[in-house]
Each structure stands twice: as C-alpha cells, then as structure tokens.
Amino acid sequence: MAFSKKTVLPLLVTAVPALMVTASGIMKLLGTTEIRQALAAAGVADYRIGLGLMELLFTALFLYPRTMKLGLLLLTSYFAGAIATDLSHGHSLVAPVLILTLVWIAAFLRDRSAFLPTAEQAA
Numbered sequence: 001m002a003f004s005k006k007t008v009l010p011l012l013v014t015a016v017p018a019l020m021v022t023a024s025g026i027m028k029l030l031g032t033t034e035i036r037q038a039l040a041a042a043g044v045a046d047y048r049i050g051l052g053l054m055e056l057l058f059t060a061l062f063l064y065p066r067t068m069k070l071g072l073l074l075l076t077s078y079f080a081g082a083i084a085t086d087l088s089h090g091h092s093l094v095a096p097v098l099i100l101t102l103v104w105i106a107a108f109l110r111d112r113s114a115f116l117p118t119a120e121q122a123a
Contacts, residue, residue, distance in 0.1 A: 079100040
C-alpha cells in the first residue's frame with residue numbers, strides 16, 4: 001500500500017491531538033496527585049472521572065470517520081469550556097488552545113466539508 005502526502009499528513013496531524021487528549025483522559029481516570037491538584041485549582045476536581053471519560057469518548061468519535069464531525073463539535077465544546085475555566089481562574093491557555101487548534105487543523109485536512117460547504121450544499 002503506497003502512502004502519499006495527501007494520506008499521511010492528515011493521519012499525522014490527527015494523531016497528535018488525539019494522543020494528547022487520550023493521554024489527558026487516561027491521566028484523569030488514574031487520578032494522580034498532580035492531576036487532582038490541578039483539577040481542584042480549577043474547581044472541577046469532583047468531575048475528574050466524567051471529564052476523563054468525555055475526553056476519551058469525544059476523541060474516539062473524532063477518530064472514527066463516520067462520526068468525525070460530531071467528535072469535532074464535542075471536542076470544540078469541551079475545549080471551549082476548558083479555555084473559559086482556565087481564563088476565569090487565571091491559568092495558562094496554551095494547552096487547551098493548542099489542542100483545539102490542532103483538532104481543527106486535523107478536521108480540515110480530513111474533511112473540509114466540516115468547515116466549508118460542498119458543491120451540493122452550495123447549490
């Protein structure tokens with residue numbers, strides 16, 4: 001099977017944020033002291049398990065081609081909430097903004113119709 005830039009680039013760009021969000025979800029489920037302290041500082045420590053499960057579920061939906069647009073919507077909503085929470089608590093916005101940007105780039109490279117109308121939709 002021959003790979004081209006058109007197939008490899010979207011896979012690589014999708015893998016990076018997917019791995020980042022998956023790692024974050026797993027760390028939340030494991031509940032290390034560092035994670036518990038970070039979530040407590042943001043005021044969401046009681047929701048650790050739910051947040052971890054959401055990260056894993058939304059990433060799985062994003063990775064599966066038939067549900068990619070739903071996963072994109074849910075990841076966008078999730079990280080918009082993370083940005084709002086971090087902003088309101090004076091925390092750095094770098095991580096959620098970076099992940100969200102990478103998710104959007106990956107979605108655009110995989111299926112531009114997630115952002116732009118197709119010829120059928122425009123007619």
